[in-house]
């Protein structure tokens with residue numbers, strides 16, 4: 254029960270809640286893909302932010318592995334710049350100096366055994382001189398095709414399972430596979446070298462406070478808990494809209510598309526949290542079990558031509574700027590059929606959700622950047638539809654700001670009985686004085702602490718691919734390119750038609 258067994262937001266060691274810092278213990282974080290976009294903008298700054306909040310031990314070490322011929326000084330300078338440009342917390346010289354003492358760089362290609370021998374020697378040196386005690390966390394911030402070779406190379410140097418490392422763990426970035434078969438294959442490869450319990454698969458959405466709060470909002474408030482079922486809920490809309498395009502990552506995005514890049518992971522994770530049953534206790538295992546149960550109950554529509562949509566942005570204008578169409582982006586071939594917008598109606602085949610559609614949509618170059626879960630309640634039976642000019646909904650806002658809004662019907666002041674939509678808002682930035690950790694801070698810290706709660710286990714990833722595979726197959730076989738949409742719009746006409754066909758419409762967040 255939530256009130257007797259601490260849930261994700263009630264854990265006594267949660268540093269975001271003003272409690273004492275958890276004991277990470279000595280360790281080295283080895284970052285593969287250290288020169289990449291994610292490392293520079295998110296991971297390195299997150300390490301500094303953890304250090305500046307006193308959440309890393311003095312023995313902590315950050316080791317970068319990259320193929321550039323950098324020396325130590327160049328790497329330290331690069332790390333410092335990334336911290337100064339992107340860290341959330343202010344730059345403090347003493348924090349930086351302490352962190353810098355444990356920074357090392359190893360130059361090598363992923364396919365180069367001598368690079369991994371140098372890495373092993375550097376880790377030994379750190380064990381002896383910096384107190385890292387053989388505890389290594391390998392963060393694979395690299396393209397999925399490199400996961401296998403890195404794990405194998407680590408294993409050959411005795412840095413993976415049954416090697417000399419006392420505490421080898423590995424974090425794998427998304428996307429985890431391209432479909433069910435490749436995800437299974439990837440898992441087999443990784444688990445050949447690392448124990449299943451040492452593998453942390455990142456879905457950085459789960460690191461966000463508002464996402465963790467979905468379970469608390471649902472289960473700790475009778476107001477919602479009591480109404481969270483097909484009797485009261487009309488439908489659920491889950492949106493992840495971006496105003497950016499492929500942002501220089503065309504090479505990665507081509508052949509992946511919105512379905513695999515976002516729907517398979519972030520959106521299905523949000524669906525699982527919204528639809529899962531209450532676990533017997535809020536442990537990583539029990540929550541994962543309930544999420545898996547709900548993902549296995551997800552059903553795709555029989556007729557995907559009516560209940561799914563995919564689109565591709567053309568050239569146009571957004572926010573006063575000229576936008577290059579997707580086909581003209583670097584790394585995108587002229588005959589590309591990759592979608593930048595995807596929407597689908599899903600069902601959850603359980604008693605609780607009988608007849609309640611879950612609409613998922615995601616897209617790039619849409620009107621604005623917003624991620625939200627909107628739980629739309631059925632209309633009141635006591636007010637006639639002609640009087641009711643509003644919609645009861647609970648909107649959990651995940652991005653750009655985190656919080657929740659209840660949309661309620663209220664009487665307009667005056668003698669008449671006009672009803673209008675009003676909102677009750679809760680915003681993290683104003684409701685709490687405690688600072689919350691940024692998603693990657695939280696995930697790195699949790700992996701260091703060996704806490705799996707916010708990392709989807711392999712079974713969840715398989716189940717998500719089981720949902721996505723037939724949808725992707727249908728899209729791949731559908732004739733023609735994805736439907737055109739204007740940058741700054743809310744996607745293609747077929748995305749809207751999917752809703753109007755059901756007598757509903759997408760929210761305009």
Ligand SMILES: NC(=O)c1ccc[n+]([C@@H]2O[C@H](COP(=O)([O-])OP(=O)(O)OC[C@H]3O[C@@H](n4cnc5c(N)ncnc54)[C@H](OP(=O)(O)O)[C@@H]3O)[C@@H](O)[C@H]2O)c1
Nearest residue numbers: 286287288289290291292320362363394395396426427428
């Ligand atoms: N960027 C994001 O916002 C984001 C968000 C979510 C998930 N992810 C995932 O995170 C991972 C990394 O993304 P990213 O955007 O940082 O990618 P990226 O910018 O393309 O970086 C890839 C990194 O891998 C290195 N690399 C590639 N081949 C190598 C080789 N043979 N030997 C040594 N190093 C090699 C690159 O080194 P060079 O610099 O030398 O080329 C670079 O540091 C991907 O799995 C991606 O899907 C990224």
